[in-house]
Amino acid sequence: MKTEKNILVAFILNLAFSIFEFIGGVATSSVAIISDAVHDISDALSIGVSYFLERKSKKQPDEIFTYGYARYSVLGGAITTSILLISSVIVIYNGVLRIINPVKINYNGMILFAVIGVVVNFCAAWFTKDGNSINQKAVNLHMLEDVFGWIVVLIGAIVMWFTDISIIDPIMSIGVALFILIHSIKHLKSIIGLFLLKAPDNIDINELKEHLREIDSVKDVHHIHIWSLDGQSNYATMHIVADKNDKEMKDKIKHELKHHGICHSTLEFETSNEACNNKHCYVEHKIKSCHHHHH
Numbered sequence: 001m002k003t004e005k006n007i008l009v010a011f012i013l014n015l016a017f018s019i020f021e022f023i024g025g026v027a028t029s030s031v032a033i034i035s036d037a038v039h040d041i042s043d044a045l046s047i048g049v050s051y052f053l054e055r056k057s058k059k060q061p062d063e064i065f066t067y068g069y070a071r072y073s074v075l076g077g078a079i080t081t082s083i084l085l086i087s088s089v090i091v092i093y094n095g096v097l098r099i100i101n102p103v104k105i106n107y108n109g110m111i112l113f114a115v116i117g118v119v120v121n122f123c124a125a126w127f128t129k130d131g132n133s134i135n136q137k138a139v140n141l142h143m144l145e146d147v148f149g150w151i152v153v154l155i156g157a158i159v160m161w162f163t164d165i166s167i168i169d170p171i172m173s174i175g176v177a178l179f180i181l182i183h184s185i186k187h188l189k190s191i192i193g194l195f196l197l198k199a200p201d202n203i204d205i206n207e208l209k210e211h212l213r214e215i216d217s218v219k220d221v222h223h224i225h226i227w228s229l230d231g232q233s234n235y236a237t238m239h240i241v242a243d244k245n246d247k248e249m250k251d252k253i254k255h256e257l258k259h260h261g262i263c264h265s266t267l268e269f270e271t272s273n274e275a276c277n278n279k280h281c282y283v284e285h286k287i288k289s290c291h292h293h294h295h
Helices: 004-029 031-057 070-100 107-127 134-163 168-195 205-213 247-259
Strands: 220-228 233-243 262-270
Touching: 004 031, 004 107, 004 134, 031 070, 031 107, 031 134, 031 168, 070 134, 070 168, 070 262, 107 134, 134 168, 205 220, 247 262
Parallel strands: 233 262
Antiparallel strands: 220 233
16 A cells, blocks of 8 residues: 555656756756656656556456456556656757757756755655565656756756856766666566566576475476566466375475465476376476477
8 A cells, every 4th residue: 555655646746846847947958957857757657657557456366367466567667667768768869969059058047956856856766765566666766766867967067057068968868868778678678577477587496496306205396387476476386296195295395485485386296107298298308399299
């Protein structure tokens, strides 16, 4: 619940502020401030999207979404990050244009706006700092970048005030945009990994197999599939070969899986004389061939 309220507060703060900022950028004719405004407006929009999707992601599983709605939060992260990518590219483009045709800038106004910018965004970042959903992380990343962006603008404005080198302004806006671009691409990669059912980075499947095989009466483990719903809760399915299927062994297996960060698992038990449905799959290293089995 707290996550949602924080996202809403951040949304309202951001939207109001980005409008104020846009006016400021135009008034001082600073492209760094205007580009920050573009960035902030896109942040605000994406936070709005996040807010609705974060709410949706809290719904319990039902007959339609049997895994629950957690992926909605990931979708929020994907949309937010994509918007961020696009706005960074626009900012870089405008910065380059400004380097080619420099403009006179009102430094005093710029310093004033930058001070307000640092303060407001610092508050927003503070609001969104506790949260562990991918969505919330994306929102907080936006906030931290805004604080960072404003600090850079402030320093730049002070330097320009002393030196009158107005080209510093577009160079700053490009610098901040590049920083954001690189972060967004990294973030997007991990989100796409989730949608493509990539095994979670922090789980070593081979190590997990070895540990499971060490459990008494477990003869073999195969068909291990591990995926994550939202970057936090991990799911696994696997076949366990064991000649006696007792509760104690099952508990040990579940305990080992929990230790590896897997809280939801579906186990299928087989005896050693029963070949796995797909004969090929039974041989560990031939697991690939079971996919071509029906061709």
